[in-house]
Amino acid sequence: MKMRISFLIFAIFVLVLGCNNNEEHSDEPDFIGKILEVEDKKILMDIEQGNFFDKGYTEEIILSYGQSVDQNIFEQGKEFKVWIDGEVLESNPPQGRIGKIEVNE
Numbered sequence: 001m002k003m004r005i006s007f008l009i010f011a012i013f014v015l016v017l018g019c020n021n022n023e024e025h026s027d028e029p030d031f032i033g034k035i036l037e038v039e040d041k042k043i044l045m046d047i048e049q050g051n052f053f054d055k056g057y058t059e060e061i062i063l064s065y066g067q068s069v070d071q072n073i074f075e076q077g078k079e080f081k082v083w084i085d086g087e088v089l090e091s092n093p094p095q096g097r098i099g100k101i102e103v104n105e
Helices: 002-018
Strands: 031-039 042-049 060-064 079-089 095-103
Touching: 031 060, 042 079, 060 079
Parallel strands: 060 095
Antiparallel strands: 031 042, 031 079, 042 060, 079 095
8 A cells, every 4th residue: 555655646646747748948048040931730940040050950850840939920030049849850851849039139
């Protein structure tokens, strides 16, 4: 019985930690870029500056986004600061998921 209670407490603890949405991002974005195209929850962006150049990414990237991102701010030619969530897929062009995005003013 004690073993079951211990396991249940551990499972709840792991579940709560896994569902934590309070992701913190660095002060500096991964890159700044302009939107080239928006289509079906994906954005094609031209990378203009940022630490992505240090990682070998120099041209375009395809970004996907979830419901937490306000897609009404996206328009072709607009410049954004972008923080990537997770890994970047090594495709051509590379692909990543938006963790945070802000209009670059």
